[in-house]
Amino acid sequence: MSIARYGVDEALPEHMRGAIIALGNFDGFHRGHQAVAGEAIGWARAEGRPAIVATFDPHPARLFQPNAPPFRLTTLDQRQQLFADAGADAMLVFAFDRALAATSAQDFVRELLIGRLGAAAVVTGGDFTFGKGRAGKAPMLGTLGADLGFRSRIVAPIEGDGGIISSTRIREALKAGDPREAARLLSRPFAIEGRVVHGAKTGRELGYPTANLELGHYLRPRYGIYAVRGRLPDGRVLDGAANIGIRPSFDPPVELLEPYFFQFSGDLYGQNIAVELHDFLRPERKFDDLEALKVQMAADCHEARHRLASVPAG
Numbered sequence: 001m002s003i004a005r006y007g008v009d010e011a012l013p014e015h016m017r018g019a020i021i022a023l024g025n026f027d028g029f030h031r032g033h034q035a036v037a038g039e040a041i042g043w044a045r046a047e048g049r050p051a052i053v054a055t056f057d058p059h060p061a062r063l064f065q066p067n068a069p070p071f072r073l074t075t076l077d078q079r080q081q082l083f084a085d086a087g088a089d090a091m092l093v094f095a096f097d098r099a100l101a102a103t104s105a106q107d108f109v110r111e112l113l114i115g116r117l118g119a120a121a122v123v124t125g126g127d128f129t130f131g132k133g134r135a136g137k138a139p140m141l142g143t144l145g146a147d148l149g150f151r152s153r154i155v156a157p158i159e160g161d162g163g164i165i166s167s168t169r170i171r172e173a174l175k176a177g178d179p180r181e182a183a184r185l186l187s188r189p190f191a192i193e194g195r196v197v198h199g200a201k202t203g204r205e206l207g208y209p210t211a212n213l214e215l216g217h218y219l220r221p222r223y224g225i226y227a228v229r230g231r232l233p234d235g236r237v238l239d240g241a242a243n244i245g246i247r248p249s250f251d252p253p254v255e256l257l258e259p260y261f262f263q264f265s266g267d268l269y270g271q272n273i274a275v276e277l278h279d280f281l282r283p284e285r286k287f288d289d290l291e292a293l294k295v296q297m298a299a300d301c302h303e304a305r306h307r308l309a310s311v312p313a314g
Contacts, residue, residue, distance in 0.1 A: 003078075003084040005091045008112070009055075016090055017118030019050035024128055025084045025167075026055045028073035029082040029308055030186045032125065032158040032165045039155050040123040049120060053083040054092035072217045073186075078193060092117070102287060105131025109144040121151040160185060177222035179277040189229070189276035192218050192257055195267040208297055210242075210258040211268045213275065220244075223301035227279040228259050229311070233271055237313055238264050241297075241304035242275060245284040261295075262305065281306045 008010055010018075022040035026033045037053050044051035057076055061068060075081070094100060101111065108131045114121045122141055130136040136144075142152035157164040165185050173181040174190060174299045183189045194213040211230070223245030230238040242259035259275050281303055287293040 001084050002224050003080065003090050004089055005080055005093060008092060008094045008117070012092075012117055014048050016052065018120050019052045019089075019118070020044040020047070020121045020305060021092065021113070021117070021119050022051075022088075023122045023124050024055070025059060026053065026083075026169045027059060028186060029079060029086075029172055030119070030165055030167060030170060031160070034086060034124055034187065035158050036125050036155045037083065037086050037088065039145060040121075040155060043121065043123065044089075044155065044217065048087045048183045049118075052088065052090045052092050052118045053086070053088040053121075054094060056094045056096045057078055058096055060101070063098070063101060070215070070217050071171060071219050073170060073190065073219060075193060076219075078191070088150060093288060102132050105136030105140060106144055107131075107138060108236050109141060109150065109239060112272075114145055114148055114150050119150070121153070123153045123155060126156060145307065158250050165247070172217050174219055174277075176222040176281040177283075179221070179226065179280060183278075189278055190221070191231075191276045192255075193272060193274045195270060201212045207294070208260045208301075210260045211273060213257040213259075214240070214275070215244075215255060222280065222283070223276060224283040225281040225300050227281060227307040229276045229308065229313075230259055230261055231274040231276070232268070233273070236264075239305065239308045240264075241281070241286065241301045242277075246275075248283075260301070278311055279304075283306070 006016070012146065020040050020043050022037040024033060025035055028212060040053070041051040059072070061071070076293070083091050104290060124138045124141065126138055128138045132200050138154050142150065159165070170182045173185070179190055192213060192215065194216060196211045197214060198212070221244055226242050226244065228240050228242040230240055232238065238261040240259045242257060242262040243255050246253035246255050281300055287296065
């Protein structure tokens, strides 16, 4: 199922006005984000209104820290599909630029949410901030628009083992090489999506042809070898092993995600695929010769098959 994507600067179709909007960054769309969206969608259904999930792109941190390392957990396309799966009627993207950052909290509610978008209500997490200098806090959303009939709800954080579920915890788990913990917090495996590009064909020469993906704006998980599952555009699901990193056994170093799928032969160049990280097998390391590398690759694939055997194909 797909849903429409609208930009905040374009006029919403009339049938989308009067919506209840889940409002947040929603990068990763983890279990806490899902609770916020679920509250908005349930509220909208109860009142016969459209349910919209809104996100910000680029992430506000990128505007204020343009040189920060990549930290994204999901692309806009991934979020659009996740919002659709949650039951939203549409996705709304706030282009976070200097103009939006300079908008006062009052104008954000009255001119943008109510005036331009015609929203009836919003749902946020308790830590949501808005307006110039982050002066607006979540409880202010309702009070700023109360005389216009605008309403708001705040959803409490979701607790998991180790504390409140957050995108920060998920990023920390991935950087530590713990995709299982990231999946538990997300409610699904962390997945990198991208277009398969041509590489040096080294894997093919070694007997392990890989589908190479650039990491783009994604957070960099710990470099190393992973048990992975690939999802192709035609719906096929493939188990495999993948290297994430710079391939220290080869020069020059090139940062790539390189999955090798066990039972696949064909051409994936130019296709968009998703690669789910299921388990971390070992760190990346340099080998003295190609024969030693081939022996290790065989062992990695054997271990990846073993780890994935207990993972539902879902």
